[in-house]
Amino acid sequence: MKYLSTRGGMPPKTFTEILLGGLATDGGLTIPDVYPRLSREELAAMRGMNYRDLAFEVIRRFADDIPAADLRAIIDKTYTAEVFRSDDITPVKTLEPGLHILGLSYGPTLAFKDVAMQLLGNLFEYVLEQENAEINILGATSGDTGSAAEYAMLGKKRVKVFMLSPLGKMSPFQTAQMFSLQEPNIFNIAVKGVFDDCQDIVKAVSNDLEFKARHKIGAVNSINWARVTAQVVYYFKAYFAVTESNDEKVSFSVPSGNFGNVCAGHIAKEMGLPIHKLIVATNENDVLDEFFRTGAYRPRPETLHTSSPSMDISKASNFERFVYDLVGRDPAVVKDLWQKVEGGGSFDLSTTPYFARVKEFGFTSGESTHANRLETIRNMYQKYGVMIDTHTADGVKVGLEHRETGIPLVCLETALPAKFDETIHEALGRHAERPADLADLEKRPQRYEVMDSSADAVKRFIVAHCA
Numbered sequence: 330m331k332y333l334s335t336r337g338g339m340p341p342k343t344f345t346e347i348l349l350g351g352l353a354t355d356g357g358l359t360i361p362d363v364y365p366r367l368s369r370e371e372l373a374a375m376r377g378m379n380y381r382d383l384a385f386e387v388i389r390r391f392a393d394d395i396p397a398a399d400l401r402a403i404i405d406k407t408y409t410a411e412v413f414r415s416d417d418i419t420p421v422k423t424l425e426p427g428l429h430i431l432g433l434s435y436g437p438t439l440a441f442k443d444v445a446m447q448l449l450g451n452l453f454e455y456v457l458e459q460e461n462a463e464i465n466i467l468g469a470t471s472g473d474t475g476s477a478a479e480y481a482m483l484g485k486k487r488v489k490v491f492m493l494s495p496l497g498k499m500s501p502f503q504t505a506q507m508f509s510l511q512e513p514n515i516f517n518i519a520v521k522g523v524f525d526d527c528q529d530i531v532k533a534v535s536n537d538l539e540f541k542a543r544h545k546i547g548a549v550n551s552i553n554w555a556r557v558t559a560q561v562v563y564y565f566k567a568y569f570a571v572t573e574s575n576d577e578k579v580s581f582s583v584p585s586g587n588f589g590n591v592c593a594g595h596i597a598k599e600m601g602l603p604i605h606k607l608i609v610a611t612n613e614n615d616v617l618d619e620f621f622r623t624g625a626y627r628p629r630p631e632t633l634h635t636s637s638p639s640m641d642i643s644k645a646s647n648f649e650r651f652v653y654d655l656v657g658r659d660p661a662v663v664k665d666l667w668q669k670v671e672g673g674g675s676f677d678l679s680t681t682p683y684f685a686r687v688k689e690f691g692f693t694s695g696e697s698t699h700a701n702r703l704e705t706i707r708n709m710y711q712k713y714g715v716m717i718d719t720h721t722a723d724g725v726k727v728g729l730e731h732r733e734t735g736i737p738l739v740c741l742e743t744a745l746p747a748k749f750d751e752t753i754h755e756a757l758g759r760h761a762e763r764p765a766d767l768a769d770l771e772k773r774p775q776r777y778e779v780m781d782s783s784a785d786a787v788k789r790f791i792v793a794h795c796a
């Protein structure tokens with residue numbers, strides 16, 4: 330498999346060549362030249378496989394330059410009951426016939442990003458060892474990405490993590506989860522700004538190609554291709570869990586921010602998994618919902634601070650991958666559209682033939698507000714005795730609006746309620762349970778650096794600490 334850039338300006342590369350990088354060399358996103366298409370027989374053989382077998386079947390098609398036995402060992406070491414609290418890895422809970430929750434948040438940081446990040450940590454270790462190389466990971470997080478990355482890279486040789494987060498904008502639990510890490514290869518940088526400022530700094534540093542090369546800067550944010558690949562697996566897992574035959578179709582509702590999770594669903598569908606609808610759920614930061622309703626993509630100058638903070642995104646970094654497919658994989662069109670976006674503008678596809686294809690790809694969307702979140706958390710608790718977190722609530726709210734008779738609906742659970750206890754308490758008048766090993770989390774000593782929103786300040790810090 331060859332990897333190209335969505336903007337057409339990168340020579341073809343292999344999976345391991347793009348594994349450690351962030352953006353493509355021309356500022357676009359990396360994408361396979363063609364999605365592997367599974368035959369009926371291949372799909373039939375996958376039904377009944379456990380998580381590790383499924384992961385191997387999916388990922389080997391994208392990571393085809395890693396010897397099969399090595400990849401198998403990496404996957405077996407990653408997806409264990411010890412790390413994900415059960416051998417199911419991503420268990421499916423049935424609320425009533427045709428309505429399901431796909432549990433993606435049983436990894437170390439209690440959010441879905443662990444599923445991909447834990448694999449990434451082991452892939453990085455493998456490739457760096459092979460190449461006798463090192464990497465300094467620079468990332469931006471509004472909460473879950475950062476902690477998932479840090480827990481995946483904890484104590485790994487040849488890896489340092491420099492993680493930017495918006496000062497004071499994460500929940501106390503998320504903050505403590507990251508800032509309490511004392512391992513010397515982890516650096517938390519709290520930026521005086523919002524998440525988009527952090528993301529802009531990462532882009533600015535990564536666009537300085539000379540600095541990037543000299544200091545071996547890599548990325549693990551949601552544009553990392555291997556992460557998207559790892560996320561494709563659980564769409565297969567859930568599909569087989571809620572159907573009895575591959576002639577059935579299933580819809581997925583996905584709490585969305587940077588569009589990485591639902592992009593994986595799109596790829597699963599392109600691979601031939603019988604997906605009916607991919608329902609994109611946003612919070613009040615509704616840039617994606619607006620696009621799927623109207624065809625206009627208008628990144629916002631302001632990001633609202635909401636009670637589903639991991640979806641507080643006003644520019645969806647993975648969206649370019651989907652638009653590449655939407656415009657018939659024409660890099661010139663993507664380049665033109667993103668020139669507008671990067672110049673602070675927007676684009677509108679409503680009057681183009683491309684927009685009609687959104688429906689063919691199965692996409693639909695909706696928005697959820699703080700009041701919707703509270704109501705959904707309450708309803709789910711009263712009706713099914715199930716406590717869900719705020720992000721999952723956004724997905725359930727929008728998913729139920731699009732539910733169709735005869736089509737199973739799977740709502741992706743992207744975090745455990747313990748991470749967002751303040752809102753759980755507001756909704757239910759009681760606290761969320763949390764795993765016993767995390768009881769004293771907020772009381773642990775914290776280690777972090779406060780910094781102005783400046784790419785230069787961040788560069789100086791990296792130079793001083795990456796030696």
Ligand SMILES: *Cc1c(COP(=O)(O)O)cnc(C)c1O
Pocket residue numbers: 440441442473474551584585586587588589590591639640720743744
């Ligand atoms: C990251 C995250 C999301 C959004 O996922 P994207 O891949 O960025 O769309 C939703 N919920 C939670 C809890 C997250 O951590």
